[in-house]
Amino acid sequence: MKAILTSLILTALASSGHAEEAAHHLRIGWVQAMANAPAIIAEEKGFYKSEGLDVELKGFGDGPVIQQAVASGEIDVAYIGAPPVYQWAARGLKAKIIAKVNYGQAALIAKAEGPITSLSDIKGKTIASVSRGSGMDVLLRGFVLKEKARFDPDSDVTISQMPVGNMNAALDTGLVDAAFLWEPFISQSLLRGTGKVVLDVNKELPEYPWYVIAAPEKTLETRRSDLERLLRAHAKAIAFLNEQPDEANQIIAKAFNLEAIKAKDGSEVQPAVIVAEARKRLGWSAQISSSDRAFIQKLIDYSVSLGFLNAKIDVSEVVDDTIAKSAGLQN
Structure with a gap:
């Protein structure tokens, strides 16, 4: 009887452990662009893992393909450009921008x-x-x-x-x-x-925002603590990019399979040098500022005037910084 009871307890503990592990499994879709490097850095340096996340990174070529993955439930959260998020909202797919990824590009x-x-x-x-x-x-x-x-x-x-x-x-x-x-x-x-x-x-447009982290309604409602973990890992990745640029450049060059190129004078330019040159036009930051909101609103207005959106959307409908605040990352 004692042996049976012990077996039941061990089984219950194992089941609990699996449930806990499953609760922190997060499927992240990302547009495979250099500006989304924080996703790669967080994975490579173990920042997701250190926050208790078991992350599955799925690369996509562009925003529309990610939209399909979000709508079908294939991914839980996305590193994506800001315009697709408000375009989703206009088509009835509820999602929110919860953090910034980069500026420029x-x-x-x-x-x-x-x-x-x-x-x-x-x-x-x-x-x-x-x-x-x-x-x-x-x-x-x-x-x-x-x-x-x-x-x-x-x-x-x-x-x-x-x-x-x-x-x-x-x-x-x-x-x-x-x-x-x-x-x-x-x-x-x-x-x-x-x-x-x-x-x-x-x-x-100095430090204009482009890529953001966006989560659909279901993830926002059921995975809030995991989103907080994600944003803390994201902040660590951005700190690493800014504080350890040489190592970060090497990681980015490898992740994007950059090859050496030949300069006009015949010299060979190494992949990490390409990344260093790219940094002259882009950088990384997690916080969403008032100027970021104003720029996203300007993009929305452009989309309306160009006939890509039927009606104007207020930026407040697509930006939610409460998760970043609860994670201690947003003022």
């Missing part, structure tokens, strides 16, 4: 030896960009073309949609006159000596 580049030296020179030219209505497309059309250049994005330029990985080749071969892209593709072009920056968005 985008630039308009042209051929290094070409005639384009300023925004005014791109009138009548062809610009490579990603899919129409995407976050980067909204930033290009709304901010770069309409606000900065005072152009009509539908008539004053031709926007050629293509994967970002094809843009540098399209620029080099003359298929397009300029390209609106992000890191590390900007730095690869600059370090090869084939491209030059016409407009650095981070200089025009």
